[in-house]
Amino acid sequence: MSNASDVLQVSLWRGGAEGGFKTYEVPLRPNQTILDIVTWVQRNLDATLSYRFACRVGMCGSCAMMVNGHPRWTCRTHVAKVAQKGVVEIAPLANMPIIKDLAADMRQFFDKWVVAHGAFAGSKTRADEIELIKPAEPARVAVDAAIECINCGICYAACDTVRWNPEYLGPAALNRAWSLNNDVRDADHAGRLAAVSADGGCHNCHSHQSCQAHCPQSLNPTRSIAGLKRLSTQAYLRGDLKP
Amino acid sequence: MSVTRRTYRYNILWNAALIHRLSGIGLVVFLPLHFLVLGLAIESAGKLDSFLQLAQMPVVKLAEFALVFLLVVHLLGGARLLALELLPWLDGQKLLAVGAASVAALVAIIFLIRVL
Ligand code: SF4
Ligand code: SF4
Ligand code: FES
Numbered sequence: 001m002s003n004a005s006d007v008l009q010v011s012l013w014r015g016g017a018e019g020g021f022k023t024y025e026v027p028l029r030p031n032q033t034i035l036d037i038v039t040w041v042q043r044n045l046d047a048t049l050s051y052r053f054a055c056r057v058g059m060c061g062s063c064a065m066m067v068n069g070h071p072r073w074t075c076r077t078h079v080a081k082v083a084q085k086g087v088v089e090i091a092p093l094a095n096m097p098i099i100k101d102l103a104a105d106m107r108q109f110f111d112k113w114v115v116a117h118g119a120f121a122g123s124k125t126r127a128d129e130i131e132l133i134k135p136a137e138p139a140r141v142a143v144d145a146a147i148e149c150i151n152c153g154i155c156y157a158a159c160d161t162v163r164w165n166p167e168y169l170g171p172a173a174l175n176r177a178w179s180l181n182n183d184v185r186d187a188d189h190a191g192r193l194a195a196v197s198a199d200g201g202c203h204n205c206h207s208h209q210s211c212q213a214h215c216p217q218s219l220n221p222t223r224s225i226a227g228l229k230r231l232s233t234q235a236y237l238r239g240d241l242k243p
Numbered sequence: 244m245s246v247t248r249r250t251y252r253y254n255i256l257w258n259a260a261l262i263h264r265l266s267g268i269g270l271v272v273f274l275p276l277h278f279l280v281l282g283l284a285i286e287s288a289g290k291l292d293s294f295l296q297l298a299q300m301p302v303v304k305l306a307e308f309a310l311v312f313l314l315v316v317h318l319l320g321g322a323r324l325l326a327l328e329l330l331p332w333l334d335g336q337k338l339l340a341v342g343a344a345s346v347a348a349l350v351a352i353i354f355l356i357r358v359l
Pocket of ligand 2: 150154214
């Protein structure tokens with residue numbers, strides 16, 4: 001590390017909720033990702049550093065962390081794009097309890113998917129005919145726009161409503177509910193709409209679109225949540241949904 | 244517990260929500276004053292007149308300018324949110340929010356020029 005411009009100053013969160021940032025010097029390499037930096041520190045400077053990743057190619061959604069204040073998928077985030085004057089600050093995902101170092105506890109995030117009826121409710125058996133769904137049908141188009149979620153929790157970490165209201169289901173779970181309520185094969189539309197219209201549901205969203213601005217899959221949870229608000233209002237006006 | 248700077252807040256729509264909330268509070272604070280003045284008119288014309296004299300002061304005019312801004316920005320911002328929640332999704336929400344604030348500023352400035 002002879003030349004200062006070849007070295008990155010990397011601050012990593014160490015410890016639990018009461019921990020703090022510790023700074024490390026990491027050699028700068030071409031095409032380096034944030035995950036590469038974290039791995040380099042763990043392999044070369046401190047083997048006790050805890051963090052989470054699996055696929056390294058933007059498929060599994062397990063490597064998200066806060067990078068210079070923004071939630072990002074670290075395996076696909078290039079250092080060159082986010083370093084500020086050779087300085088990078090990496091912390092565990094916001095709006096979740098810290099387990100240790102860079103690993104956040106995602107249980108609440110996934111539990112809320114269950115509260116939002118995030119599981120597909122099949123209505124047919126394997127003996128039934130396959131449902132024919134035309135790709136151009138409006139409901140199918142709405143599903144297409146919302147299904148590529150990799151459960152990374154980035155939108156959840158970017159959402160201030162989650163921070164203000166611990167009951168709020170958050171962008172990812174609501175986006176999932178929207179895609180299922182546009183799936184004609186699903187048998188739980190009414191139950192799911194009631195679940196996401198209750199306290200902590202879609203009506204809590206402030207439409208900040210921070211979720212959309214950060215989603216690595218370019219999804220727009222705000223649009224999905226606005227769709228749920230519409231369905232919810234229509235159901236209320238029809239008398240199908242009681243406040 | 245905050246372990247990191249929340250830089251993602253520097254987002255136009257986050258600030259649009261903030262302005263909507265603050266302008267709403269501003270209008271709520273203004274309303275009782277407004278009714279108080281209306282009450283003066285019922286009570287006695289003299290009192291109202293002396294109050295309206297007060298309204299000629301530049302600082303009051305500036306306050307009225309701010310009020311017009313709050314009113315228009317809350318009206319247009321609210322219309323944007325209603326459209327977002329009740330009508331099919333429209334891309335370009337940032338542009339709409341900036342447009343709402345700009346129109347509000349313009350209307351307030353025109354108002355100020357006319358009363359000065
Ligand atoms: S648009 Fe809604 S879900 Fe997305 S960040 Fe804002 S409040 Fe959260
Ligand atoms: S909606 Fe986007 S940001 Fe949120 S969990 Fe899914 S992929 Fe991640
Ligand atoms: S490690 Fe799988 S998405 Fe980053």
